[in-house]
Amino acid sequence: MTDNYLQTLNDSQREAVLALDQPLLIFAGAGSGKTRVLTHKIAYILAEGLYPPSAILAMTFTNKAANEMRERIGHLLPHIDIRWMQVGTFHSIAARLLRREISLLGYSGNFTIYDEDDARRLLNNVVDELQLNTKQFPARMLKGVISKYKNTLQKPQDVTESVSTYHDEKIARIYAAYQDALRRNNAVDFDDLLLLPLDLFQNHPERLRIYQDQWRYVLVDEYQDTNRPQFQFVQALAQTHQNICVVGDDDQSIYAWRGADIRNILDFENTFPNAHVVKLEQNYRSTRNILEAAHAVVVNNADRAEKKLWTANDEGDPILVLECFDERHEAQRILRRLQKIRSNKSLSWRDFVMLYRTNAQSRALEDELRRQGIAYRIVGGTKFYERKEVRDILAYLRLLLNPNDEVSLERVLNFPTRGIGKTTLERLREAAHHGGIGMFEQLIQVTALPVGPRQKNALAVFHKEISRFRKMVDSQPPDDLVEELLQSFQIREHYEQLGDIEGQERLANIQELVASVAEYREHNPESGLREFLEEVSLLTDIDNWNASADAVALMTLHSAKGLEFPVVFITGLEEGLMPLRGGFDDRADLDEERRLFYVGVTRAEKQVILSYAVTRRRYGALPQPMMVSSFVRELPEHLVEHKALQVTAKTSGDQKATFDSIAKSRSGEEAVLQQGDKVEHAMFGIGQIVRMEGSGERARVTIKFSGNVSRKFIAKHAKLKKL
DNA sequence: CTTAAATACTTTTTT
């Protein structure tokens, strides 16, 4: 049986599966069968009885990847019980570990996991309490800075020692106070989830030894996206037995902005000196054209490990490039093309994906899909569990489990409105912190609070009701508990009273939440509310995506990592959007954008269609003229079929009008042009001025573009960019 | 304290 499935692997894949006595680094190019190797490797270990399932620890970045891996291993080994095999995201594995161990670090096991929004609320409170201005220290910025500190393993003390400016000193103060507040709330943020296990290992080596003994073989997927804490976590677990296997591709590293450290992959051999390296370079996914195109772009990056994918697949179709007038036109053109391919190649809706750089770009595509009545599934955007009404209910539930969670307490204290306003809340917080107790505890003694009798009563009633529910948490099934909670706090009534469509929608969402709790209970009869909340807070965008539904998929390029589709559309390929210009033009940033583009292209099996719009509207502003992305220009001409925009009578009146008005509005500060200058035209791309006629308002230029195309423009209206 | 109106802010990607 073992031989059977090893035969389906190619030589390097087999080598990667069988290499077990040294640390192993697998360079796995896009579509080279990385997941296959990981699952077969684990299956091999288990089938040969080298280690039991409980000794396997496999870490991924999304729950979807983890579930798939578990499922595929189960499929390979139908007779082995793999329930005790640990496969999960870094964050969920760390959370599970902390539930058991965190009391050693001064938290309690019922800690709450704070997401971005919770953390920001807490930061605002902290800044308030330090009597600083939340405008001068916006939570968003603070969270980013603190995250960076945490990702580089800098504690508040380290930061405090190294600050120089007033601003930095304050931030260090806030960081320290934030960390204290988290502890007071018995809460951890996403970064802590990875950092606290490191503290545990350092301060309690005997605990580390237990996990080293338990997890005898450690595997890491998407290793190029690990950050420093994740690396140390893995290293700590594997350092004694050195049984570690990591799989990654530096060309697909797209999370440096979140602290992913590409050195983790490039330095693997330094950390594990006798590491074995296997490269998987045969691609099974894409056509030759797609692979060649992707390669032609990514070779422009500095600092990449030298490798080149190859494939035995057909040459396939050329890369189509659609030039569009604006985002609406882009959506129309994409759908026309999609329909055409679908009927020509008899594909299903699910065979198509539309990718974009930013979530906001989905709107135009969605509008057109809806207009044409085509089923689509969108990944990301406003997530279900981030809706206000859903979060409010979750806040109640979190408070039941962890009464120290003041972010949740403050969220529900006056929801639905019960006459407890800002002042009352402030007084309550003051009294509690002054007395060195939690706000929830303070609710027991409301008589001493300097607030009105109505407020006192409301607070007391609230406290009594929450306390009643707290006693029920462990005995009641979670879905019943939620239902009773909705009743008791009259939450449905609150939305019914609104009597508008929005209220109806929110009611429906609450119903969906109840259903999802019930569904969770059904699938996990042994788990309770705590486990449900943990799962919910560690969900990733892609986890909710059902690939089997027959619908066109829409998602960001980031979400698409690890997926594959017969036909891939990459939209919005304009300079400034893809690559996205963010602040400074750092070389490393541009390279990461290029890798993102590479990830997008290599998702495709059969065909890649790129599109860009000549004008695009960005958040309510007037449409801006856009230039085609430099990445598109890096594609070799022989692989590309360019479908240019026809500026003829076909172009509708209002499109022309808009374009003219943009040209006019932009013509104010025109650079002085002269013959021989290289210029860029929004619609035609780069060209050279071959002739100039007239001057001032009536100056005309003749420009020769690539492909020996010449055009004549009125300089004032042509919106030319001098290069 | 609550509701309605005004204004600020967003859009980079996410565990």
Next chain:
DNA sequence: AGTATTTAAG
């Protein structure tokens, strides 16, 4: 453009 938060009126 749309949402969220802040401010003013009730």
